[in-house]
Amino acid sequence: MEKRQLTCINCPLGCQLEVVIDKGEIVSIENYGCQRGIEYAKKEIANPKRTVTSILPVIGGELPMVSVKTRTDIPKDKISECMHCLKDLKVGAPVKIGDVIVKNIGNTGVDIIATKKVDKKND
Amino acid sequence: MDNRDIVIIGGGPAGLAAAISAYHAGVSDILILERENSLGGILNQCIHNGFGLHKFKEELTGPEYAERYVDQVHELNIEYKLETMVIDITEDKHVIAMNEIEGVIDIKAKTIILAMGCRERPRGALNIPGNRPSGIFTAGTAQKYVNIDGYLPGREVVILGSGDIGLIMARRLTLEGAKVKMVCEILPYSGGLKRNIVQCLDDYDIPLRLSHTITKIHGKERIEAVTVAKVDEFLKPIKETEEYVTCDTLLLSVGLIPENELTRKAGITINPKTQGPIVDSNLETSIPGVYACGNVLHVHDLVDYVSDEASIAGQKAAMFVKNSLISDDKFAVIAGKGVRYTVPSWIIDDSSIAMSIIRFRVDGVYKDHFVTIKLDNEKAYHKQKRILTPGEMEQVMILRKWIDAKPELKTIEILLEED
Numbered sequence A: 001m002e003k004r005q006l007t008c009i010n011c012p013l014g015c016q017l018e019v020v021i022d023k024g025e026i027v028s029i030e031n032y033g034c035q036r037g038i039e040y041a042k043k044e045i046a047n048p049k050r051t052v053t054s055i056l057p058v059i060g061g062e063l064p065m066v067s068v069k070t071r072t073d074i075p076k077d078k079i080s081e082c083m084h085c086l087k088d089l090k091v092g093a094p095v096k097i098g099d100v101i102v103k104n105i106g107n108t109g110v111d112i113i114a115t116k117k118v119d120k121k122n123d
Numbered sequence B: 001m002d003n004r005d006i007v008i009i010g011g012g013p014a015g016l017a018a019a020i021s022a023y024h025a026g027v028s029d030i031l032i033l034e035r036e037n038s039l040g041g042i043l044n045q046c047i048h049n050g051f052g053l054h055k056f057k058e059e060l061t062g063p064e065y066a067e068r069y070v071d072q073v074h075e076l077n078i079e080y081k082l083e084t085m086v087i088d089i090t091e092d093k094h095v096i097a098m099n100e101i102e103g104v105i106d107i108k109a110k111t112i113i114l115a116m117g118c119r120e121r122p123r124g125a126l127n128i129p130g131n132r133p134s135g136i137f138t139a140g141t142a143q144k145y146v147n148i149d150g151y152l153p154g155r156e157v158v159i160l161g162s163g164d165i166g167l168i169m170a171r172r173l174t175l176e177g178a179k180v181k182m183v184c185e186i187l188p189y190s191g192g193l194k195r196n197i198v199q200c201l202d203d204y205d206i207p208l209r210l211s212h213t214i215t216k217i218h219g220k221e222r223i224e225a226v227t228v229a230k231v232d233e234f235l236k237p238i239k240e241t242e243e244y245v246t247c248d249t250l251l252l253s254v255g256l257i258p259e260n261e262l263t264r265k266a267g268i269t270i271n272p273k274t275q276g277p278i279v280d281s282n283l284e285t286s287i288p289g290v291y292a293c294g295n296v297l298h299v300h301d302l303v304d305y306v307s308d309e310a311s312i313a314g315q316k317a318a319m320f321v322k323n324s325l326i327s328d329d330k331f332a333v334i335a336g337k338g339v340r341y342t343v344p345s346w347i348i349d350d351s352s353i354a355m356s357i358i359r360f361r362v363d364g365v366y367k368d369h370f371v372t373i374k375l376d377n378e379k380a381y382h383k384q385k386r387i388l389t390p391g392e393m394e395q396v397m398i399l400r401k402w403i404d405a406k407p408e409l410k411t412i413e414i415l416l417e418e419d
């Protein structure tokens, strides 16, 4: 048996949910203010996911950096692997919003895409 | 001298949305003046997602949200000047600006829309004893370094203040390889969104020390450490709880203030509570034909509301140019018990407007209180909210039919009640 405390993020009340887990299964959820807290706890325990955003250097761009994100959210425990894959990566200008920068990052099935337009530097 | 129908100061989300709506309301002689080298305002450095849920029903990053508006400005051929700093506005609506190519520019505007955004409370406002070594930044400055310039300001970080920008930066710096040791918040609660506390701090095991502050900064050239202490109920540090925490960087996330030097110089009346201009429901300031929207008016949590508000300002400015605004009569809106301020401060007596939005912030944390609207002491609205906190902007609607039912109406009051 493991006891975990989660903060529900669905409204400003921020209920401190008390979740008891046994062999990966939820045994009980307490201290929730409404049904949404239960749903939140279930998802956070079974498969917590996050969108990761970062920046990458641009070669030959009018701006030094381009912002990027995972197209959809990825499992939370893949975040550091995802950041590791982005380390030392550079992007060539021009870049448009939505351009795929890395396919299937860290085997999550999710692509890294650009979230900003960076044109070529005119010189 | 140049003559313009509408001059917009600031090319952030507020300025862009105002320009687009003014154009759609039938005025095309519009000029946006922006001091930075690109449009989009502060959104350019907010690379995290969570923008646009209300407006676009999807979660965008800051630059993606900005681009939707920048694209429209280009499509409509709305004129703008970058790297152009407005240095003065006058009561008779001259806008004085400066850039490298043209030097000083003097534009006579029929209307002006103020959309200069806000700035962060600087470290000077803090009064922490000790030296002033390098390595101390506002969270927004650090955000710009990391996200625009691609440069990490330090490796061992303490953050003072739990505002959203500080929380977002705690995660950002952690992902970039820095060690964020703690976030100290002097109040017993955080002003940041729950979502940011969970996803920016809890996810990375960064401690949030509520009721804690920094009492001393150590280091001569570069910051080396801070002294952290718990505070009592009067926010006074408790000596026995002092703790020495090493760090090479201190970020301050202690609040935002609307950017209103220009507004003050022009003699526009400022609301001391918001530090932004006092406006009516058309978002017109105390100078006729000068409008304000976005963070220059009051600090917003969500850019979605900034865009909505700015659309109203743009539309009303266009109506001012075309002389089609109906009425100048107005009713005062009063911030009653528990309500720190309201925007607007006046509602225009215009029977063609079915409802007017009032945005407000409360002055403390209130559980299970009622938000009440009184028209000359008579309750028109009374609704219970499970929680109200100073960190979340609230809004209510004033319906025209309430006003029509009270021919002698003078004031509208928004207040909190226990039952």
Ligand SMILES: Cc1cc2nc3c(=O)[nH]c(=O)nc-3n(C[C@H](O)[C@H](O)[C@H](O)COP(=O)(O)OP(=O)(O)OC[C@H]3O[C@@H](n4cnc5c(N)ncnc54)[C@H](O)[C@@H]3O)c2cc1C
Residues within 6 Å of the ligand: B009, B010, B011, B012, B013, B014, B015, B033, B034, B035, B036, B040, B041, B042, B043, B046, B051, B084, B085, B086, B087, B115, B116, B117, B118, B119, B120, B139, B140, B141, B143, B164, B165, B168, B256, B259, B262, B293, B294, B295, B296, B300, B301, B302, B303, B306
């Ligand atoms: C550092 C910082 C970080 C933020 N992070 C977030 C966040 O993560 N999420 C969120 O929802 N909100 C965030 N906000 C709030 C966010 O700013 C608003 O939601 C929104 O961007 C406000 O839009 P705006 O157009 O009113 O202001 P801004 O985006 O600030 O735009 C104002 C523009 O006016 C220009 N300007 C100012 N003065 C002059 C002048 N004299 N002459 C010419 N141009 C001028 C500025 O350069 C700027 O481009 C942040 C605010 C700050 C200050």
Ligand code: SF4
Residues within 6 Å of the ligand: A008, A009, A010, A011, A012, A013, A014, A015, A032, A033, A034, A035, A036, A037, A038
């Ligand atoms: S459980 Fe319900 S009441 Fe509690 S924080 Fe979540 S959404 Fe709000």
